[in-house]
Every structure is written in structure tokens, then in C-alpha cells.
Amino acid sequence: QDLSSDIRLFEIAYRGPFTPATPGSHIDVTVMIGGRPAKRSYSTLGPGVDGRYQIAVKRAADSRGGSAYMWSLQAGAHLQMSAPLNHFELNRDCPDYLLVAGGIGVTPILSMARALSEQGAKFKVLYGCRSPADAAFADELKDLAGERLQFFFDSEGQRIDFAGEIARLDSQGELYVCGPLGMLDAARSAWAQADRAPTHLRFETFGNSGRHPNMAFTLHIANLDRTIEVGKTQTMLEAMEEAGVEAMFDCRR
Numbered sequence: 001q002d003l004s005s006d007i008r009l010f011e012i013a014y015r016g017p018f019t020p021a022t023p024g025s026h027i028d029v030t031v032m033i034g035g036r037p038a039k040r041s042y043s044t045l046g047p048g049v050d051g052r053y054q055i056a057v058k059r060a061a062d063s064r065g066g067s068a069y070m071w072s073l074q075a076g077a078h079l080q081m082s083a084p085l086n087h088f089e090l091n092r093d094c095p096d097y098l099l100v101a102g103g104i105g106v107t108p109i110l111s112m113a114r115a116l117s118e119q120g121a122k123f124k125v126l127y128g129c130r131s132p133a134d135a136a137f138a139d140e141l142k143d144l145a146g147e148r149l150q151f152f153f154d155s156e157g158q159r160i161d162f163a164g165e166i167a168r169l170d171s172q173g174e175l176y177v178c179g180p181l182g183m184l185d186a187a188r189s190a191w192a193q194a195d196r197a198p199t200h201l202r203f204e205t206f207g208n209s210g211r212h213p214n215m216a217f218t219l220h221i222a223n224l225d226r227t228i229e230v231g232k233t234q235t236m237l238e239a240m241e242e243a244g245v246e247a248m249f250d251c252r253r
Contacts, residue, residue, distance in 0.1 A: 003136040005133075006060075007057070007058050007059075008071060009054060009055075010056070010073075012055065013051055013052050014048075014051055014052065014053060014083075016083070018048070018051045019083045019084055021046065021048050021053060021084035021086075021111070022084070022086050022089065023108070023111045023114070023115040024087075024088035024090050025043070025044045025084040025085060025108075025111070026041045026042055026085055027082055028041050028081060028085065029055075029070070029079055030079065030081065031070060032065075033066060034065065038065075038066065040066040040067075041085075042055040042056075043111070043178075044084055044107075044111060045107055045110055045111055046110075055107070056107050056137075057071065063233070064214075065233065087204070088178070090112050090115060090176070091174060091202075092119065094121070095122065095170045095172050095173060096170035096174075097123035097173060097174055097175075098169050098173060098175045099116075099125045100175065100178075100183070102183040103129050103134070103179060105179035105180070105204070106127060106129075106137055107137075107178075109125065110141060110144075113125055113145055114140075114144055123145070123148065124145070124148045125141055125145045125148060125150070126150050126165065127150070127151050127152070128152040128154070128158075128179065128183065129154070131156075132151070132153060135151060135153075138151070160183075160186070162186050162187050162189075162190035163190045172200070173200070174202065175187065175200065175201050177202075177204075178203065178205070179205070181205060184205055188201065188203070214232050215232060216229065216231050216232045217230050219240070226243070
């Protein structure tokens, strides 16, 4: 199901022992890029029901191919994937929560908001994205958070006031952020300036997060006197292999 012009919702039936996903979990999916398998991680949107998980994939214009591969799939396609993993766990014993999402970073934040709503916990959600049309899961978040949800749209020049929001958070409260690196940098800086406990700030990023645009470049191998053009969506290793240059490597494994 397409949620916006560049965000697509996938429902995946898992053939194996089913493990409900905890808030902040992701699954590792094997995608094919240039005929080679690669791994991409996608946050789950909830615990999953009836042996099924849901993920949302943003098709990036400068993607190396992972999101393009996912978007090429048709209903009934088969995937190799992991059971849920979690490196962005939600502490369920906290007096106050501030959840902040940037763009497709809303996916783990949605799962956290759902869990906290069911728990009856005190929480607030801040959601930043390009425009109202890009606010995936807006209705679901409104149902979960009500007046505790606030949107910030780039198209309207709106920015999150991290210093102010942190000042309003309980002294023992926790901040959870998932979004582009600029957002994470702002959150971490404001958190440190507020002299808050580092362990009460939890964050997750995705891809290269937009700090540096993908660009083509030229690689010169001095001892071979070879010059190789590395494309915008290639890794250096892929370009070397395509050019027939043998290299010792372990990074792909």
C-alpha cells in the first residue's frame, strides 16, 4: 500500500517460529542490488499479528538499490529475512517520554507510541517532515497521541525547539529520536546543554541520513596506474570489481 508518493507499506508473512516485535525493533531483509545480495534493515511498525510483520520503505532518489528493489516487489514475492532484532529498545519504566521522528524515522516512533498508549504512560510525539503530504501514519499517531502530537513541516519553515521541549520533560524523562543526522545532532546538542543524563537519550539513524549527498568520484590506484570512475550509486569495491581489478576485502561479508 502506498502511503505517500515515496513511502510504501509492506506486510510480510513470516514462515518460521513467530516472535512478536518489541517497540523499536527492526528486521533485516536480503535485497538484490546489481545481482548481488545485500542486507537492509527496516523498523517494524508494531508487534505483528497472525504471523505477519509490517514495515514501511521510503524510496530514496539516490538509493544504491535497496529501496528500489523493495519497491519492485509484487504481492506474493518471497524474501529472506531475520526475526525481529532490537538496538533501539524502549524503557518501559519511565515517568515521561518525548518521542521525536524525522521523515521515515517515524516507523520505530509509531511502534513506541502504540506501546506507551496501551500502557497508559505519559508521552509526547514530535513529528518533522517535508510537508503535510509526506506525514505517513499521521492518522494513526493522532489516534494514539491526540493533543500530545505536534507536526513540524519544512514547507512551512517549522523547526523543533529541542531546548524548550527538553526543559518541559520530567527530570527523569527520556528522549527517543529517529531521523536524519541534522535532527540527531540538534537533539544531542540540546540534551548535553541541558545537562541531562546521557543514558536517557536514545536515538537511531538510517542510511547516510542526508549529511552528505551521494556523488560520483574518481578513484586512482597508484601502483596499478589505473583510474576508475565510481558511480553515484556504487561503492568503491563494486566499481573496482566491475573494472576487473582484484582486491582483498572482507567488508561485504
